[in-house]
Amino acid sequence: MADVGVQTLLGKVDGLLARYRDHARMMWAVAPGWSTVSLLGTLVGAGALVLSMVATGQLIGALYEVLAHRADSQRAWWWFAAFVLAAVLGQLQQAVLAMANPRIWSPYRVMINDLLAETGMHSRSLAVLDGATAGELENLIKTSRQWLFRFGMTGIWQLLQTRLVGLGAVLVLVGWRWWAPLVVAAAFLLSSRLFSTWLDSVLDGMWGSTPPIERQRADYVAKVMASSGAAKEVRIFGLVDWLAERYRVLWHVAAAQFWHQLNRKLAPTFLGGLALLVVLGGTLSLLGWDAYRGMVNSSAVITYVLALLALNAFGMQGDQQAGLVQVGRLLNDLRTLRGRLDLPSLTPAEGEPIRGTPVPDAGIKFEGVTFTYPTRTVPTLSGLTLHVPAGQSIAIVGVNGAGKSTMIKLLAGLYQADSGSVTVGGRDAFADPALDRAVAVIFQDFIHYPLSLRDNVGFGALERRSDTELLERAMTDAAGRDVLASLDHAWDSVLSSEYEDGTELSGGQWQRIALARALAAVGAGAQILVLDEPTAALDVRAEAELFERFLSVTKGVTTVLVSHRLATVRRADRIVVLDGDTGKVTEDGTHDELLAQGGAYATMFRLQARRFAQAGDPDEGSD
Ligand SMILES: Nc1ncnc2c1ncn2[C@@H]1O[C@H](COP(=O)(O)OP(=O)(O)O)[C@@H](O)[C@H]1O
Ligand SMILES: [Mg+2]
Known part of the structure; x- marks a missing residue:
């Protein structure tokens, strides 16, 4: 008969394992040694707790006998020793856990970060990040940063130990009435299941991978209220109160939607709690009655009471379990997402990083290219040949929105053309890994890395970041020597005032740094250089000067300049005009020819x- 109980419990253990199988595998993968140590420690710890349960009852019983002069103290001493042993082992x-935990969660976190990064970055194609995937990924990243998640990564030991102690308590109680532990454990299980279902719906509704849109908006508003980037406008336009009110309303709407559902789901949870009270109360009363009739001795009564209470192990285990649920859920979502992107489920993809090889002839060919963004229906480029x-050079x-940047993205292999071909030196710009690093592009929205100047320029030529000579040349050619000279720690200066000792640069200074980044790439072997309006914030004369300087320092390099200011590109070998509607080349020639x-x-x-x-100076003005 006890078999049935064991079966149920084994089923439960297996269910638990299934839920956390990914988690167990991850722990094993990142820290096999410390995981083994923790597992052994947990087994010992659980044994110690069960022992202390029995020893407490026996010790008290033995002391009672001694006091009643019915026995000498030897048995009491033995149980006292057992009790102390249990306490020490505990x-x-x-x-052991305190030592092992950080050694597990720290590499675990690194692994999760790697997997998340790979999920977002594995593909050269930006198409992966268009649409919903980017949002899903962002939510996973947010979850992985939460406190509960960090807690959940190592919560499994405590949980496992509690469950094992519960199992031990069942075995202890079988000696009294075999069905009692099963009924009480079932009551704990039921009430905890009901509670965790309820909790899951709380987490899902408010913090799941697709929270209500109002909550997402509320988050955004909260971010704007606190961001230093928005601080200027928030003050000037007096937006503070409006934003606060907006936040209140959005949050209210989001919460109201689901408090309602939540309240309805709360009733079964209450009933489960009530059932537990009745079952536990009844069982304890029965135990009292048995003791009163002399069927159970006093040692056993104490042990059984402790064991009955320990059956709580089958109930919810608070933050540990919530954290574990969060970990299990994230791993599950991540696995699904990676599956959709054809990535190995929860191990980083194998394979050497791809190294580009120089192309013998860095000519560019767009041949009848048609391209439509994944999120759109109308093609941005149709039948482009160039x-x-x-x-x-x-x-x-072409006018704003003509498709100039789109063209550049295709050239850089960031998107695949629907039809037609884009080739560099005869190689497919999208598919051929040999072209990696052959094309250096600085876009208008280039990144201001809050890192050192060396990183900001050196990212153009990652392997040669320590080659100061290369970086200096790039900086000089980008007319950025004075920026370098103005920095306190030269190449090691951190370019963000958010960090101690960091420096904030102006827009124009940043542009020079971005240009230097592109030139560093060229210095390290990139054969095509593209500037997609990174100088739009400069005035016309400065942009023209920079472009001119560029054309002279990049002689021999295939250079593509994108601008909507005609005056600044007239020195290029050739100018093409892209039509605003079709993204086709409508005019092609030198400045004079056009x-x-x-x-x-x-x-x-x-x-x-x-x-x-009209502005008074033929060379001055903006657009
Ligand atoms: N990631 C994207 N998803 C959908 N549409 C886009 C995306 N990027 C640009 N577009 C659209 O493609 C068109 C061409 O944009 P773009 O190439 O940036 O023009 P340009 O650089 O000439 O100003 C615009 O209508 C723009 O809205
Ligand atoms: Mg553009």
């Missing part, structure tokens, strides 16, 4: 030139 186990011979001009043609370029150029003239 302490030892706590010490050949750029190696070593040529070409400027691409002016002579009298087409859109000529019209735009005259218009811009006239505006500068």
Whole structure:
């Protein structure tokens, strides 16, 4: 008969293991040694607690006998020794866990970070991050940073120990009435199951991977209220109260939606608690009755009471369990997401990092290229054809939204064309790993890394970040020597005032650093250099000067300049105009040729030139 109980419990253990199988595998993968130590410690700790349960009852019983002069003290001493042993082992186990835990969760965290990073970055294609995937990934990253998650990573030992003690308590109680531990454990189980279902729906509703849109908006508003980036506008336009009110309303709407559901689900949880009280109360009363009738001696009564209470092990275990649930859930979501992206489930993908090899001839060919963003239906480029011979400098001009940046993304292999081909030196720009690092691009929204100047420039040529000579040359060519000179710690200066001793730079200074990054890439072997309006914040004259300087320092490198200011690109070997609607090349030639043609370029150029003239200085002005 006891078999049935054991079966139920084994089933429960197996269910628990299934839920945390990924978690167990991860722990084993990141810290096999410390996981083994923790597991052994946990087994010993659980044994010690069961022993102390029995020893407490026996010790008290033996003392009673001694006091009643019915026995000598030898038995009491033995049980006292057992009790002390149990206490010492318990302490030892706590010490072992305290030592092991950080040695597990720290590499675990690194592993999770690696997996998350790989999930977002594994593909050269940006298409992966268009649409919902980026949001899902961001939620996973947020979850992985939470306190509860960190707690959950090592919570399994404490939980396992509690469950094992519960199992021990069942075995102890079988000696009294075999069904009693089963009924009480079942009551604990039921009430905890009901409670955790309720808790899951709380977590899901408010903090799950798809929280209500109002909550997401509320989060955003909260972020704006506290961000230093928005501080200027928030003050100037007096947005503080409005934002606070907005936050209150959004949060209210989000919470109201689901408090309602939650309240309804709360009733079964209450009933479960009530059932537990009745069962536990009944069982204790029965034990009292048995003791009163002399069927159970006093030692056993104490042990049984302790064991009955220890059956609580089958109930909810608070934060440990909640943390574990969160870990299990994150691993599950991450596995699903990675599966969708064809990545190995929870191990980093194998394989050497791909190294690019130089192409013999860095000419660029767009051949009948049509491209539609994954989130759109209308093509941004349709039937674009453009050949750029190696070593040529070409400027691409066109109205905002014409598709200039899109073209560059295709050239850099960040998206795949729907049809037609994009090749560099005859190699497929999207598919050929040999082109890795062949194209250096600085986009308008280049990143201001809050790291050292060396990193900010050196990221253009990662392997040669310590090659100061290369970096200095890049900085000089990017007209950034004065930026370097103005920094207190030269190449080691941190470029963010959010860090101690960090420096904040102006927009123009940042642009020079970005240009230096691109030039460092060229210095390290990139054969195509693209500047996609990274200088838009400079005035026209400064942009023109920079472009000119660029064209002279990058002689021999295939150079693509993108700008919507015609005056700044006139020195390029060749200029092409991209049509705003189809993203096709409509005009193609040198500055003088295009002016002579009298087409859109000529019209735009005259218009811009006239505006500068009206501003008083033909070279001054913005667009
Ligand atoms: N990631 C994207 N997803 C969807 N549409 C995009 C994306 N990036 C750009 N677009 C759209 O593609 C068109 C061309 O944009 P872009 O190439 O940036 O133009 P340009 O650089 O010439 O100003 C625009 O209509 C823009 O809104
Ligand atoms: Mg653009």
